[in-house]
Amino acid sequence: MPLAGFLGMQYDFQWSVLWTGGHGEWLIQGIWTTIQLSVLGWILAGLLGILAGALRTVPFAPLRALAVFYVEFFRNVPLLVWLFFWYFGVPQMLPRAAQDWLNNHGPEFWSAVVGLSVYHGARMSEVIRAGIQSIPKTLLEASVATGLSVAQAYRLIILPIALRLIVPPATNESLNLLKNSSLALTIGVAELTFMSRQIETYTAKAFEALTAGTLIYLAMCVGISAIMGQVERHFRIPGLIVRAGRAEH
């Protein structure tokens, strides 16, 4: 390649390694596994996050303590350590029959899903808590005054507003989850980063293989950000500081 020669590089670019020899299928399989990991992780993390975030703010101390314990325990340990814990640690404590069943049903994938959801659930809960706490207390008092229980007030009034307020940081956390799914390769999950490295070990074309991985992650994340930008615009609450420098009327 002329440019490489001009820059004095001694590297022979061969972009065809990305689709010949079955490598294209590997990348597609990797993308699909990453999507599966991320979507399942995201749903579970979202549920755990909403639950823990809401529990942090309720006027009932034992539930608050439980939520604090969950968040502090799980977000303060690196995700990589958690993945090893869920894959190598937790199954050891199960009865032998459960372990055997687990071993035949994709333990690597499910350990990764559980590890990702629990860790990101803890992080999401902080984001959701911030959203809830930015809502004036008067709104909760008013809801309760109309006859709703605290749980109903949260479910019908507080959470819908909180979730709209936190779309930007929630998007950030969701993108983190997608990128952190790559750590699953350390416990044997064949996701996208693993597949990029697989191509690289089979062909020794590190630059092409890792560029493919980079660009695919970039495309996925930019795509998600764009969609979430639309979601944000669609669900914004009028009257708040949404955009600077543009009059609404």
Added chain:
Amino acid sequence: MRRVLSVVAVAGIILGLAATSWAAEGTLEKIGRTGVFTVGTRTASPPFGYINKQNEWVGFSVDLARLVHKGIEKKLGKAIKFELKESTPATRIPLLSSGAVDLIAGTMTDTRPRRDSVDFSLTFFVTGAQFLVKEGSPIRGIQDITGKRVASQQGSTNERALRERGVQAQLVVFPDQAAAFTALVQGRVDTYTNDGIQLWGLKYKAPNPNEWKVVGDFYTYEPYGMAMRKNDSDFRAVVNNALMEAIEDGEYFKIYEKWFGPKSDTPYPLTDSSKSFLMMQVVPK
């Protein structure tokens, strides 16, 4: 626009300068200039390269690399620092190409596709792929692994060989030997495949060696060589001369005895054919 162009121009000049110095240098010049000879080796592959109980980084390949180091010092006529860096099957070729290490001395099999990316020294050890199983396992070799869960390391020849043979086993691929062996210990997988001698090393280093057995005929031929950057005949000559001298004057066999002799942790007698093969690689002075 002008600012962008000037930034691009400066970047181009810097890259150009860097590239011209970079393209010209061979490994011996680099070692002479920096004063350091860096070798990539394994940290969990006994007895080739591993951290022992005294927390020292030792091994058969490490000792052979030290012989190469002496050869380099003799050739350059000055003292050179000897440094070790960790390399795994997945990272060793990138480490070499990027210049982070000068030589890979571990458990790397010399194969024709790999010779497209790196150059190899003489073969310094011969083995083949087998399986490590718990005592009492029904697996006796490659014929028994259909439908079983088999652990392997990413980037190894064994993983590739199983894939290419179309074996209908569930391959679980880990980034390194430590994770794969832990998965086997915990029963997460039914067997772990790797080069036979490395499996013997794991067996003898395990808390209870009698719990493990290495089974199966060699399903691949694995000649170990030391890898270095391509098109560097001077450096390759130094490496090969060091190995040839060691085989000729017996130093190699002393090191072999230390790591694979009857009193070592992994007894593995040198077969007559392997011994002849090694000695016939030594070309006349």
